[in-house]
Amino acid sequence: xxxxxxxxxxxxxxxxxxxxxxxxxxxxxxxxxxxxxxxxxxxxxxxxxxxxxxxxxxxxxxxxxxxxxxxxxxxxxxxxxxxxxxxxxxxxxxxxxxxxxxxxxxxxxxxxxxxxxxxxxxxxxxxxxxxxxxxxxxxxxxxxxxxxxxxxxxxxxxxxxxxxxxxxxxxxxxxxxxxxxxxxxxxxxxxxxxxxxxxxxxxxxxxxxxxxxxxxxxxxxxxxxxxxxxxxxxxxx
Numbered sequence: 001x002x003x004x005x006x007x008x009x010x011x012x013x014x015x016x017x018x019x020x021x022x023x024x025x026x027x028x029x030x031x032x033x034x035x036x037x038x039x040x041x042x043x044x045x046x047x048x049x050x051x052x053x054x055x056x057x058x059x060x061x062x063x064x065x066x067x068x069x070x071x072x073x074x075x076x077x078x079x080x081x082x083x084x085x086x087x088x089x090x091x092x093x094x095x096x097x098x099x100x101x102x103x104x105x106x107x108x109x110x111x112x113x114x115x116x117x118x119x120x121x122x123x124x125x126x127x128x129x130x131x132x133x134x135x136x137x138x139x140x141x142x143x144x145x146x147x148x149x150x151x152x153x154x155x156x157x158x159x160x161x162x163x164x165x166x167x168x169x170x171x172x173x174x175x176x177x178x179x180x181x182x183x184x185x186x187x188x189x190x191x192x193x194x195x196x197x198x199x200x201x202x203x204x205x206x207x208x209x210x211x212x213x214x215x216x217x218x219x220x221x222x223x224x225x226x227x228x229x230x231x232x233x234x235x236x237x
Contacts, residue, residue, distance in 0.1 A: 012104065015100055015101075015104045015108070016104055016107045016108045016111060017108070017111070018108065019100070019104060019105055019107075019108020019109065019111075019112075020108040020109070020111035020112040020115070021112075022108075023108065023109060023112035023113075024112050024115060024116075026085065027112070027116060030085075032081075032085075033078035033079075033081060033116060034078070034116060034119070034120070036077055036078055037074040037075070037077055037078040037116075037117070037120045038120060038123055040070075040073070040074045040077055041070055041074050041120055041123055041124045041127060042123070042127055044070045044073070044074075045070070045124070045127035045128055045131050046131070048066055048128075048131070048132075049131040049132070054132070059132040059133075059134070060132075060134060060135060060201055060202075061198070063128060063132060063134055063201065064194050064197035064198040064201060065194055065198075066128065067124055067125065067128055067197070068153070068190060068193055068194050068197065070124050070128075071117070071120070071121055071124060071153075071154070071157070072157065072186065072190070074117075074120055074124070075117050075120075075154075075157055075158070075161060076161070076178060076179060076182065078116065078117070078120070079113050079116075079117065079158065079161040079162065079165060080161070080164075080165055080168065080175045080178045081165070081175070082109055082113060082161070082162055082165040082166075083109075083165055083166060083169045083235075084169075102231050102232045102235065103228040103229075103231060103232075105231070106162060106163070106166075106227055106228050106231040107224075107228060109162045110155075110158055110159055110162045110224070110227070113158045113161065113162055114154060114155055114158045117154050117157070117158055118150070118151065118154055121150055121154060134201070135201065136201070137200055137201075137203060138203065141206060142200055142203065145196075145200050145206060145209060145213075146197070146200050148213060149193060149196045149197055149200065149209070149212070149213065149216070150193075150197075152193075152213065152216035152217060152220055153189060153190075153192075153193035153216060155220050155224075156186075156189045156193075156216065156219050156220050156223055157186065157189065159220065159223040159224050159227045160182055160185050160186065160223055160227070161178070161182060162227060163226075163227040163230060163231060163234055164177075164178050164181050164182055164234075165178065166231060166234040166235040167181070167234045169235065170234075170235070170236075185223075188215075188219065189216070189219055192212040192215045192216050192219075193212075193216065195209075195212055196209040196212035196213065196216075199212075
């Protein structure tokens with residue numbers, strides 16, 4: 001009995017990865033969303049560099065807010081088009097009619113979007129470190145905490161965006177409805193993500209960000225379960 005359950009879980013994970021791999025291969029062929037998000041991140045970094053007077057403002061204290069703000073807007077720009085290519089090529093209907101469960105499709109999209117946005121976040125951190133000479137954590141624990149915060153925060157954001165992108169497919173307002181819906185949902189995520197990032201950059205002890213990490217983990221689980229449950233209502237006409 002346990003072996004059968006373990007086999008079912010492995011098969012489920014394999015199906016999720018198949019969907020994610022298909023999306024990643026398609027993205028690597030076109031690079032449409034990656035180039036758009038990457039270019040946007042660099043341009044925002046340049047804009048902030050010329051608009052912030054570093055002699056009056058200590059960039060280290062506002063950098064977490066700027067980094068997360070850039071991540072959110074870049075994510076809306078790229079992840080809002082999660083289903084656009086498939087919809088334009090009339091392939092989305094075929095995917096939805098396949099024998100694969102809709103929650104598998106949703107989670108596969110989440111995985112592929114998570115990998116794409118995390119790549120862009122890496123670029124954002126590099127850009128901001130070059131432009132503003134940010135001081136990153138010295139100890140390995142600080143780096144692990146930083147990776148955990150960004151991974152959890154990005155996963156929260158991606159789980160929301162993947163669902164709302166499906167809503168935009170069948171909505172007359174299209175992608176323009178996404179910011180209206182996503183920003184209220186992101187408020188608690190950004191509060192804990194920015195707070196934790198700020199404390200990590202300030203080299204505060206792990207105990208001060210432990211609560212933020214737990215809240216981010218809880219929100220990841222909530223958004224993923226809600227997304228998997230509501231996806232069928234969002235994507236179907």
